[in-house]
Amino acid sequence: MRKTWAVIRREFVERVRSKWFVISTVLGPVFIVAVTVLPSLLLTQGGGRKDVVILSANAGSLADRVRSQLSRDANFNVTIDSVDESLQSAATDSLTALVQAQAIDGFVILSSSTLESGAAEYRGRNVSSLTDVATITGALREGIVTERLRRRGVDPAFVQEAQSHIDLTTMRISKRGVTGESGESSFFVGYFVALLLYMIILIYGINVMRSVLEEKQTRIIEILVSSLKPFQLMFGKVVGVGAVGLFQFTLWGLSGYALVHYRTQVLRLFKVPAATVAKVQFPHIPSELVIVAGGYFLLGYLLYSALFAVVGASVNSETEAQQAQQPVMMLLVFSLLVSFSAFGDAGGQLARLASLIPFSAPIVMPVRVATGDVPGGQLLMSFAILAASVILVVWLSARIYRIGILMYGKRPSMRELARWARQS
């Protein structure tokens, strides 16, 4: 036991002392915030004012309606360019040139038939901005509806009133009742959990692989194997590296908690007024999610690090490792992709199946717990299958590992790996 402890201690101390650990501890949260928060910020804030032209080819008063609707959004600066229908294509060309010259962002084409058919066209640089397109679509719809009703003699003021803004608030209902949690925030938590588990299992799994490979490359492995059982060595390595992961996790958790707790004071340093800070809502993270995610992290890490240890033991160089790790990486990436489907439908067939497969369960199941209710029986079943697989995979890996670490030369094929597992 003392020997195993020495291995655990070495793996932990050497890693925590390294520059890599300090850098990743500081930059990890920055990266996670970057990949979770930034895309949504970019999608919602299209970035500044939009200059949009409405090309009205005999569209009449509809153009004015649409402009007044669109101008309600402070981000849009709308002008009307009225031409005769015969000149529409020439006007389209010159407006296209303006977009290309970045003088305007885009233009809406309305024609005389738009009012009847409801068909219009938008051409511009920002067509991939979901919010911009939604705003334009909304303005068109409201403009067309108002104009149609006006032509039938309905009072425009009444139409305006009838179209007043509708606000749908979403609240998640779980077994314990309304959680006070919005749809977005549960999506956000799910996304965050999936990415975090994926990253941490991947990063620390690869760390185990590197560590195995390093001992093989420096040939110190022979001294180690003459003193320790290969299983003690592998076990110590996996536990030591995993402990670094947990330690880093704890550091992030504590500093995250401190940041949220003292956010007013912290943000004051950046001259953010307290009133704005109070408006920022933080998603609620229930404690059972933390427990489930923690449990699945531990088992998932054990499962994948054992596989990565086999990869490390069966190759001779970093370059070979890059190739040999592909199958294991695929399993992880696949799990991450499947977990995204659980956002929409936590109880769906794919999500339910994936949480029974041991390789995808560690990521998919915590996401299901974060975004919906998972029956206790399913949770238990998934956990039991995963735990049993961990024991089996670790046992098999240890057998391949003890042969692989002393083998140099040609990279073994899958069949040879299977033979090593059988003969050792």
Added chain:
Amino acid sequence: MNNDLVVEIDGIAKRFAGHVAVTGLSLGVPRGVVYGLLGPNGAGKTTSIRMMMNITMPDEGTVRLFGDQKGGRHHSARIGYLPEERGLYPKMRVHDVLTFLAEAKGVERARASSQADAWLERLGLEQWRMARVNELSKGMQQKVQFAGAMLHEPELLILDEPFSGLDPINQEVLKETVVSQARSGHTVIFSTHQMEVAEKICDAVCIIAHGRKVLDGRLADVKKQHGSTHVAVAFEDGSQAATGLRLVADLVAKMDDSGVFAELTLKDGVEPQQLLERLVQARLTLRRFERVEPSLQSIFLEKAGGAEHADRTEVAHA
């Protein structure tokens, strides 16, 4: 079973895909001797040592260490092992590597740490204590390697090709260490293909070739048993040597010709005096003419060389 044997190997064999590395090897290493495992590259020395150390399992036969079959790993606290392929963790601090290596053999941490310091001082590396391994010169790394094998004060040292790749200073350091270990009653087993080195330090030897034992025993016995009459002769220069050796060729069974110097194995019944007479008559200037014990090198060539002709199978890679 002899309880005085620290290592007792009985009929071990190891086959790798396609070739035989070791077969039918038996030997016994008594306590307190310096034991040389000799043979050319690829003879099966490393494979045999790995089987002693539990790193590979023999396909046949048994290895007993300290009187039991529990294996090298079980006894790792009593064994210091220096493998042929050497390596350390390049980014670790010197002191930490040594402490870890001792801990891995079951030494308690505090003691491991103080032993590490003691050995660094002994090898003159105390100011490198906190340096990283890859900041050390190759020679210094080699010293750290020895320290790693010895700092837990093992009763049995197993060194695989310890002298290969060493600079002359470290060869000396290692030789002194081996001798001092042996003087204080420890057993040392080392493998080498350099017969001259083995000749100077070994009490007993085992010569293997092609995975088989050629001969073994105490060095003195080996020489007595396998020593035909040997003569060492040195000439003034190479051309005189050529003439001289041609003159006596019919009296000589085997000739280890090094140019100016030669070691000659005489045919049965031939006296050294006969050679000397011929050489003097030919007016050749001799710098040396001496009746000698056969060198290990010549015994080895005589025995293993013959084996080579008898058995031309693929040489096993140890």
